[in-house]
Amino acid sequence: MEEMIDSGALNGKEKITEILNRRHKERELHIQAAKLERQKDAESTEALQYFEVAFEEKVKVIRNTLENVTSSEQKAQVFADSQNEIYDLQRYLSASTFFLNEYRIKVCQNTINELSKLLDTLRNELLPKKKFGFKSKKIVKMINEKDAKDQELKQSSEATGTSGENHIKWTFSERVGQLIELSASVVNDQTITAAKLKNCLIRIEGHPGSLQFAQLDNCVVVCGPTARSIFLDDCTDCKFVVACQQLRCHRSRDCDMYLYVTSRAIIEDCKGIRVACYNHQYENIEEDFKQSGLDLSCNNWNILDDFNWLSTDKPSPNWSLLDAEQTIADWNSYLHNFQQMHSLTSVDH
Numbered sequence: 001m002e003e004m005i006d007s008g009a010l011n012g013k014e015k016i017t018e019i020l021n022r023r024h025k026e027r028e029l030h031i032q033a034a035k036l037e038r039q040k041d042a043e044s045t046e047a048l049q050y051f052e053v054a055f056e057e058k059v060k061v062i063r064n065t066l067e068n069v070t071s072s073e074q075k076a077q078v079f080a081d082s083q084n085e086i087y088d089l090q091r092y093l094s095a096s097t098f099f100l101n102e103y104r105i106k107v108c109q110n111t112i113n114e115l116s117k118l119l120d121t122l123r124n125e126l127l128p129k130k131k132f133g134f135k136s137k138k139i140v141k142m143i144n145e146k147d148a149k150d151q152e153l154k155q156s157s158e159a160t161g162t163s164g165e166n167h168i169k170w171t172f173s174e175r176v177g178q179l180i181e182l183s184a185s186v187v188n189d190q191t192i193t194a195a196k197l198k199n200c201l202i203r204i205e206g207h208p209g210s211l212q213f214a215q216l217d218n219c220v221v222v223c224g225p226t227a228r229s230i231f232l233d234d235c236t237d238c239k240f241v242v243a244c245q246q247l248r249c250h251r252s253r254d255c256d257m258y259l260y261v262t263s264r265a266i267i268e269d270c271k272g273i274r275v276a277c278y279n280h281q282y283e284n285i286e287e288d289f290k291q292s293g294l295d296l297s298c299n300n301w302n303i304l305d306d307f308n309w310l311s312t313d314k315p316s317p318n319w320s321l322l323d324a325e326q327t328i329a330d331w332n333s334y335l336h337n338f339q340q341m342h343s344l345t346s347v348d349h
Helices: 002-067 075-099 102-126 137-160 285-292 331-341
Strands: 168-176 178-182 191-198 201-204 210-217 220-225 229-233 239-244 246-250 256-261 265-268 273-277 304-306 319-321 345-347
Touching (some): 002 075, 075 265, 168 178, 210 239, 220 285, 220 331
Parallel strands (some): 178 345, 210 229, 220 239, 239 256, 273 319
8 A cells, every 4th residue: 555655656746847847848948939039030130220221322322323424424334334233222122021021112112113213314314316407408318318328227237137236246026937046156245136036946056245035926045155144025935045144034924934044033024934944955065154254153043033023921923933844854856846836947147
């Protein structure tokens, strides 16, 4: 009987000890959690303070540049640089939204919008389109003759794929069902533009300086590494296989992008954008990457900044990652089938 009593007392003490130990552990966990929460709040406060200072400083620099643009002899370049700085400011805001409240995001976005409007206003005022005043029939005749020659030169440029401006040597426009191929010897370090293409395949070898494409419909663009920027506008049902330093895509729908981009790509007014990692392979691609100067250790192909989506708790519905089964692995076969399907005619350049 005494053994049973001692055993029961012992079990009771063990239970009390277990309860006390559990409460002690819970208290320690609560203290640790509170400590971590205070540390997190301190880090958020520090990040917010840094953002406030950095953002205001960037805004001050841009506004000061624009307010003093009248004294600059290179206004067009100043406006171009300011536009890039505003884009960078927008990207900085997008990357910081996870610790900013909704009110602060709206205030900063309004500031960026005001800078953009100021830039547009000054650009329209200080870089107006040329207007001619006609004082005599002779002057009218001379200008008409000049306009006729300019138009003739423009038509000739579009037909031959060249432009009157030295920095744009290849311009493709209003093409349907064509295979357009550019070799490295004419592409390297150059700017390439294309507009109003439908059912076309554009293959670009080498390492171009920059690319600009607008109004492409059901086209495929396969390109070697681009040294600087790629700008896409109003493209629909297209596939882009590109590598670059910066990529900006505006007003485009249902496009697949196989990307190698060293900074975060930007989309605006876009829907149905799907991305995958750049997987184009060809002979001497390593040398082209080296010549382009792209950082081989940095590829942000799967991180896009959507200027139309600043929500911090939900991903943008305007872009997504391509599923593995939807990703094209063999581009040679795909391009061959695309060429056969649309009966593409080859164009010499």
